[in-house]
Amino acid sequence: MVRRLHSLPGLIFGLILLVLASTGAILALAPILDRVQAPAATSQSVADLAALAVAENPGLTKLHRSPNGVISASVKAKLFFQMVTIDPATGKARGPAGAGGFLDWVKELHRSFFLDQTGHGIAGVSAGVMLAMALSGLVLLAAALGGWRRMGQRVRATGARGLHAKVARLAVVGLFASALTGGYMSLVTFGFINDGSMVEAAFPATVATGSALPVDQLAALQAVPLTDLRDLTFPAAGDPTDAFLLQTSTGEGYVDQVSGQMVNWMAYGTARQVWEMMYKLHTGQGLWMVGLVLGLSALSVPLLSATGTAIWWARRRAMPRLRHNARASVADLVILVGSEGGTTWGYAAAVSDALHKHGLRVHVADMNDLGAYPQAGGLIVMTSTYGDGVAPANATRFLDRLAQSESPLPVAILAFGDRMFASFCGYGDQVQAALDAAGWPRFLPMARVDRQSAADFNAWVQDLGTLLGLTLTPDLQIQRPKTTKLELVARHDYGVQVQAPTTVLTFQAQRPAGWRGVFFRGPAFEAGDLLGLMPPGSDVPRLYSLASSRRDGFVEIAVRKMPGGLCSGWLHEMGVGTQIDAFIRPNPAFRPQARGPVILIAAGTGVGPMVGFLRAMRKGRGAELYFGARDPASDYLYDQVLADAVAQGRLSRLTTAFSRVKDRAYVQDRLRTDAAHLATQIKRGGQVLVCGSIAMARAVAVEFEAALAPLGLTVAALRAEGRYLEDVY
């Protein structure tokens, strides 16, 4: 819902907002230019300036001072008004007033697109749209980061999504302020808000008789310092019944030509003061620093619209077409989808099509569309989780609708998530609990799919097929990532003697032939990202953690040969010179923090990404590595690389544990010994990264719970802050 509120207006108003923001950014320069040109403030009074100006400019009708200190005058010398800027020191005209043709043009484009009232209306509505987008964007960002209190956290998303979130977080306050003040000014223009400008000082009922005093002797004008002046309107030439109208920042009143006294002074009310403040905030008049901030924020809008459109387009493309969607009223089986980015729809479509092949009528819909299904024998809920256990975009109303539903069906939940998150499939758990509480029986236990694992998904589909007595062959239409050609340039084998054959494979991206090779830099990746490979005879990609980043100039993974493993077997047979197709899957959640201690814990091939991190580590950062293997003589992966890292100061502490030698030990044993040291590092803001098998990660977590207990901390608390990261398999 919020997402639609964010993307739809963005797409419709994109171009208009682009114009408003770009022109706004240019106009933000005006107060700065004024400030450069404006004369230094003096102790002049309004009377002093008026006398100088009137002597130098015959036909002067009005003096105006902008909040930036620029003084302009309306002069009607012979015929017609002219506006000039005035040098307050001499009263002489410097030249025509106004910021100049270009800025005036930009200002008119910004205010009304040269469409007069219609344009003012469009600009006003656009301000409202911008306000709605700033607010909905904040809600989305908070949900993605896991709550309002975590707004300052690092944005994990990459690509267009990451850029959009990072830039928007910086600019949102400025954009919000611009939109709010702009919207206010528009409401004033259309008379929906009173700005107090309709209340005016009353014209004096009587004026003093006699000859008019010289301007510099008018007491009421002598009493006002020039810095307070807004407008001074001169009496009509030769009209003894007219008076000066003086308007300052605080009020207005008439000044008698003869007595020089203030008559009918009227102080401005709250409405007028609010207008003044809003006007200054929006234009930066008199607040050039604010103007600069708002202008810089406005500059983000082109980038935000471009990335926003890209995100919307990617989400649309990820949405598969449902070929045989049955109506809800006749469906034999219903699949409800909870999806944030659209990926889950691909799985739902595959299941739907597989069931359709057996003649079943399947209805697929958003979770928010939960309704009555008179013919259905069962309900399947396939849902992802957004951020920290939050409902995805099209499932936000599901629990409410469930509470109102009176016809329970047998139900099966397939939850999609990322084991790296504190609440893995957290929303799926909530839905299962709610369904249990409402008395909907389960026809299959709840199942989880980790990071779009095809294996997890296929296992669940097999269970479903067994239950229904059908052979289901889902055809997953998940978009295959773009692959790059890699050539194996080196391999180092370890661990054969200890029954743990492991190989470190080093690839190099192949430069395309011809002109496309000139700017070729290879795929972008960081250590800890995943390399996706497809072994021959399989179309399910296998993922391996990368032990290098693009800066290293090579692509490296560590692979343990699994008994009967199709992919690991293929890789272990691979000879130097072999070319393969591979893709990068970013894993931004698993990265060392930029500052503070880093504790790396790995066993076996889990050392791969740690080595990658250490390759890019700054000297003297104080990184520590705990590494567990079987025998230093056989499967001590990267022994030379790690020794170099220590020698060069990129790794300050290396602790190893070997399990097949005398004094056997596992990595968790070393952690237990070092519990006090680990607690100190955590207290100093340290971060823990664990990579290895699930069993090893569990044992490590147990040791950390014990080490953290004296600090009153838990692993879960560190996880929530992104200070305890796991990449396990």
Next chain:
Amino acid sequence: MYRTTTALALSMAALAPITADANPVTIDVTIAQYQGPAVYLAMYLTDKSGAYQSTVWVAGGSTRYWKHLRTWFDATGGQGADGVTGASVGAGRTLTITPDISAAMIDAGYVLHIDAAAENIGESPNEIQVPLTTAGAGQPIAGNGFITSFQYGL
């Protein structure tokens, strides 16, 4: 062809009652060259006793600014007028309008007034003040604030 003529005849018939007592008067107002925001104009009629009769045209839609068209605004009792507004007129531009002014108002002591004002520049109340007469039609007049040339045609 046949159809078009019929349609034209029908629409002409529909217009007939209006054209009988309303004269399409053409008014041209040319604004001086200056640097600054566009001019707001209010054109209105007074009868031979000098009393306000009706508003002919207002150039500039922001009602907030109407108070600066001072004599007109006061004449309407601080109300302004709806339904006869268009865009404000930029420096150097010419505004041409054809308001419906009753034939009975020509040569009958009715006077056309124009107030002009522009933001931050100034106000020019009653800049044009001209009796509506057959003889005066097509005679250009100059103002002294914003209007370089004004004329009406019957």
